[in-house]
Amino acid sequence: MAKPKGELLFGRCEEVLSKFPDDYFSCCVTDPPYGLSSSPDMHEVLRAWNRGENYKGDAGFMGREWDSFVPGPNVWKPIMRTLQPGGHVLSFSGTRTYDLMVAAMDIAAAENDSKLSGYHSWVYGSGFPKSLNIGKAVDKNLGVERQDVGKGFNAAGIGESNGGSKFRSDHPDYVKPVNVTDLAKLWEGYGTALKPAHEPIAEYLKGEGEPLNTEAIFHYITKPGGTERNKGCKGLYWRNNTEKLTKAEYEALTTENEERDGEDGYTPHLLSTGNVWPTVKPIELMRRLIRLTKKPGQKNVILEPFMGSGTTIIAAILEGCDYVGIDADETAFEISKARVRYFQCLGELGLK
Numbered sequence: 001m002a003k004p005k006g007e008l009l010f011g012r013c014e015e016v017l018s019k020f021p022d023d024y025f026s027c028c029v030t031d032p033p034y035g036l037s038s039s040p041d042m043h044e045v046l047r048a049w050n051r052g053e054n055y056k057g058d059a060g061f062m063g064r065e066w067d068s069f070v071p072g073p074n075v076w077k078p079i080m081r082t083l084q085p086g087g088h089v090l091s092f093s094g095t096r097t098y099d100l101m102v103a104a105m106d107i108a109a110a111e112n113d114s115k116l117s118g119y120h121s122w123v124y125g126s127g128f129p130k131s132l133n134i135g136k137a138v139d140k141n142l143g144v145e146r147q148d149v150g151k152g153f154n155a156a157g158i159g160e161s162n163g164g165s166k167f168r169s170d171h172p173d174y175v176k177p178v179n180v181t182d183l184a185k186l187w188e189g190y191g192t193a194l195k196p197a198h199e200p201i202a203e204y205l206k207g208e209g210e211p212l213n214t215e216a217i218f219h220y221i222t223k224p225g226g227t228e229r230n231k232g233c234k235g236l237y238w239r240n241n242t243e244k245l246t247k248a249e250y251e252a253l254t255t256e257n258e259e260r261d262g263e264d265g266y267t268p269h270l271l272s273t274g275n276v277w278p279t280v281k282p283i284e285l286m287r288r289l290i291r292l293t294k295k296p297g298q299k300n301v302i303l304e305p306f307m308g309s310g311t312t313i314i315a316a317i318l319e320g321c322d323y324v325g326i327d328a329d330e331t332a333f334e335i336s337k338a339r340v341r342y343f344q345c346l347g348e349l350g351l352k
Contacts (some may be wrong), residue, residue, distance in 0.1 A: 003284045003315045003317075003344065004215075004320055004321055004323065004325055004348075005322050006301075006302075006316070006317075006323035006325070007323075007324050007325070008310075008313070008324075008325045008326075008327075008333070008336055008337060008340060009324065009325070009326045010308065010327065010330075010333050011326065011327065011328055012328045013075060013078070013079070013305035013306065013326045013328075014074055014075050014078050016305075017078035017079065017082055017305065017326070018078060018324050020078075020082045020324075021082070022081055022082060022083060023082070023083070023084045024082045024083075024301065025083050025084060025087065025291035025300065025301050026080050026084055026087050026292075026293075026294065026298075026299070026300040026301050026321075026326075027083070027087045027089070027090070027300070027302060027303070028079055028083060028087070028088070028089040028090070028091075028296060028302070028303040028305065029089075029286065029289050029290055029302060029303075029304060029312050029315075029316075030079075030089070030090070030091045030303070030304050030305055030306050031071065031091075031092045031279070031281055031292060031304075031306060031308060031311075031312065032070075032071050032075075032091060032092070032093070032101070032305070032306040032314065033067050033068075033069060033071065033092030033306065034067065034070065034092075034093055034096075034097050034101075035055075035057060035067070035068065035069050035070035035094070035097045035100065036067060036094050036096060036097065036169065038042055040055060040057050040070075045100065045346075048072065049072045049073055049074070049104065049107070049205070051098075051231050052072075052074045053072065054069045054071060054072045054074065054075065055069055055070065055072060055143055056068050056069045057069065070093075070097050070100045070101050070349070071101070071104060071306075072104045072220070073104050073105075073107040073108045073313065074089065075104070075305075076104055076107075076108030076109075077108040077111060077112065078103045079303065080105075080108050080109060080112035080114050080206060081112055081271070081303055082203070082236070083112075083114075083206045083303075084206070084324065085113075085206055085207035085208070085209075085216070086179075086205075086207055086208065086209040086295075087205075087206050087209075087293075088117075088203060088204065088205055088206075088209075088212060088292075088293045089105070089114075089203070089204040089206075090120065090164060090198050090201055090202070090289050090292070090293060091105070091201065091202050091204075092122070092201050092281075093162070093199070093200055093201075093202065093321070094199065095175050095198070095199070096208070097198060098135075098202070102116065102202050103205060103306040105202065105204060105267060107155050109204060112206060113207050114204050114205060114206045114207070115204065115205055116203070116204055117175040117203050117204060117211040118203035118205075118206070118211045118212055118214075119200065119201070119202065120201040120203060120212075120223065120289075121198045121199065121200050122198060122199045122201065122221065122250075122281075122285055123197070123198045123220045123221075124197055124198070124220065124221065124223055125223055127189035127325070134212075135184040135285065136139065136184070138181065138183050138184040139181055139184045142183070142184075142323065144179055144319070145337040152312060158341060162192035163176065168344065169227050183304050186297070188248040201289070202234050208229055212292045212293065221284055221285045221288075222282065223280075223282065224280055224282045224283065224311075225277055226326075228272075228282070228283060229274070229275045229280050229309075230274040230275050231339060231342055231343070231350055231351075232338045232339040232340075232341060232342025232343065232350070233275045233335060233338050233339060233342075235271075235338070236273060236274055236275070236276075236334065236335065236338055237249070237250035237271075237272075238250075238271065238273065238331075239253065239269055239271055240270050241270070241272055241331070241346060242330075242331050244331070244334055245271075248272060250273070250331075252304045253269045253271055255269060256269065257269055275309055275335050275339070276331070276335070277308055277331065277332055277335050279308060279309075280308070280309045280311060281308075281311045281312070282311070283311055283314055283318070283351070285319055286311050286312045286314070286315035287315040287319055289315075290302060290312075290315050290316055290319045290321060291319060294319065294321055299322065300320075300321040300322065301321070301322045301324065302305070302316040302318075302321045302322070302323045302324070303323075303324050303326075304323065304324070304325045304326070305326045306326070306328075307326055307327040307332060307333070307336050308327065308332050308336070309332060309335045309336060309339060310325060310332075310335065310336030310337075310339045310340050311339075312325070313325040313340050314339060314340060314343045315338065316349075317340070317343050317344055317347070318343065318347065
């Protein structure tokens, strides 16, 4: 089977999609901005939409400009225009702004013979640093002391000593905690402060066709760990999580931080490596959604107009689909290029 082919395009999706013909994409699987800023004034939202603009609220909870708005009808119209008849849009949203996203999609759908046809949801667990490690508690309850290894991790990835969690399992200084009892091994890493969370996924259908299989509309898949997030990102270096550096620049700034540590008035450079995108979806989750939407026996071209760190495109490659990914954020685009290149070369082997 031939390798999937596709393009990663930089720019605002409504402008990039203006160059694509009608009925081009077989489906759209996307994770757009959620607009999780302060509660929007609906009068201002509707005024912006009537002007053909996106409503921009305050800076989003992550302090990123792209997280301050929910895409308006002007964004969804070209997405639905370029979708093939019988094709689906699956779009994530935030629980607090789902109504805004669906309203915008409804306005766009009215001009493109589309309709809301289903609902899905990604369910995951969200933990806290002070979560009690259940495996550790089991050992203690049985009256057995653990070997003090000094480093380890719990479900939240932050830690303490004596089988606790200063380092994640993919950190070079990680040392696996030693559980004395078999029962504790079964529960190691589970925390008492984990709480369920979910992100709704709206399903739109263009033209005539059947809704997707909704026998299990809630899908529990864990958030991606550091190893999965960083596949293909080994050579990425950053300052302030947005400014791309060369390796030499990164090493020079690291040396400067070390030499001037504790110096009055010196503000250390915020340096990081790898995939620094804050909202990375699990590869298996996006593969599941693409398997729902792709049509057997024909060419599938997947559209992801808000590419982010490229997980949807990776999923398309692994599912044998062609793709077009779009993003207007330079950091996201660089991360996507690195991750997509890695999986385009290695395919399923890249997951090992």
